[in-house]
Amino acid sequence: MQGKFDRGPVEFKSHIVQQEGEVMAIATQDVISVPPTQSIISAVATMTECGFRRLPVTDAGTKKLRGIVTSGDVINFMGGGDKYKLVKVRHNGNLSAAVNEPVRTIMTAHPEALPHDARIVDALELIVKKKIGGLPIVDDDGILAGIVTERDVLRMLAAEHSPLFVEDVMSSTLRVTAPDSPIATVTQDMTKFRFRRLPVVSDDVLFGIITATDIMRYLGTREVFARLTTGNIAEVMALPVRTLMAGDLFTTTPETPVNEAAREMLNRNIGALPVIENARLIGLVTEFDLVRAFSEE
Template sequence: MHRNGQVAKQGDRLLKMRGKLDRGPVEFKSHIVQQEGEVMAIATRDVISVPPTQSIISAVATMTDCGFRRLPVTDPGTRKLRGIVTSGDVISFMGGGDKYRLVSVRHNGNLRAAVNESVRTLMTPKPETLPRNARLLDALKIIVGKKIGGLPIVDDDGTLAGILTERDVLRMLAAEHSPLTIEDVMSSSLRVTAPDSPLSEVTKDMTRFRFRRLPVISDDVLFGIITATDIMRYLGSREVFSRLETGHVAEVMALPVRTLMAGSLFTTTPETPINEAAREMLSKNIGALPVIEDSRLVGLVTEFDLVRGFSAE
């Protein structure tokens, strides 16, 4: 505990520079969108969804196999939207938040039993949505204003018609010229963790501070990055069950995060133009880039930061 606390303080000391972007209310340019229904032009129309009766483990496996961070839950016959499961819900379920009660209370810590509950017990009901005729400006106000990474698109009767993610928006906005650099938009005051931090601590930090990723610092050096997707993949691939002997969730949550981290690590620098960073994220299919200066971690830039940067110009 002392070592982890020490590392966190070191990370705080490293990451106190502030970006130049004013992080107050975003004034959206009127030229971004003038036509109704434009979200459908960039949204995914053929949306994969699961029924409310599907098991949690099966739903998370679908997210893992497809590389999704969110999965709509719909009625199997009508395709009417009933909720959405996000990587944040999975992190909460794994020990970070109130959805952990499904494991700890209802199933007395038995993870094997908990993951076979229906996904309706895990999903977020009545999620924020967009109508089919929504403008991109409408979507940006929700994504940036409410920090929501994906919005289901529904018809008037509630039928799922598509889904729009911040990555879809970034793909379009990245084609526009921007004078901004990474330093202008990056997050600089970050929480960090250590390679040997247990999964239980990381999921709690992610849930409490609404982070999808944490830099992993060892002796002032960037060791890697742990993401909600890494943790979700651990459950969705069913690798988690190979580590269970008693079936109790504590066996899993004691695992050090270094064992879950993806192998590749891509970084950027403060002076990199945001258009270049956007192209890098899209081509590498990653959601964030640690920002390195003089061999030190000085910040983190995410898809959300870039979308907000493009929108705020």
């Protein structure tokens, strides 16, 4: 999702002191991880209970990083992309059987990672250039030492004053969905276009926003199994997406300063704000948009 204006190549803040190991100062160091043999449903339940969008996968004994499972991997598995073959082909559509496969079958192996002596600017560069929401940090032996996310970086950068407004950085060309769109269609769109969220619009009115986390929670809370009668995943993925949407909807305006938008996201623990003007949806500003904007100044 591109911002409204193209500012050319990324130029990172010159005032960030580039010291080795500084990324650990903003990273989470007490990291929860799961072994590759843990079941998909157990890993997704952990992500749901802890409010994580990503979960490192490490060897049980050594804690060496083997992969990472994200909310994107989960919706891919549930019907969004190639990982859905695990359900459709290997288990003939039987979701209850497929979720007991080991998490290594859907994780992203050999993920982008940072060394423990990395600088904050190194994290910024990977997050912005690779469009990655979180990066595991490993020591010299490849053992998981921490994880840094775009929210950690945003928390640091948001303290800096910026002259920019939401309209300068928001995504104004949006892909949306309708309240009655099947969940399967939404997972396919998210996977194909690499979106973490889609505005839900009905008759040109913003109905809400659906996120990859909302869909992952559908599986992690086991609500999906309560709705199963035939056992086939197609049955529950045909339900309208409005059944999974969170109740609260927070929005912003194009003239809102980006610092204020960043504080709103951090305080409410949300990853995006729909942008409203004259009661119409005109854009979406995300954590990624803000991190990129702050880093480009």
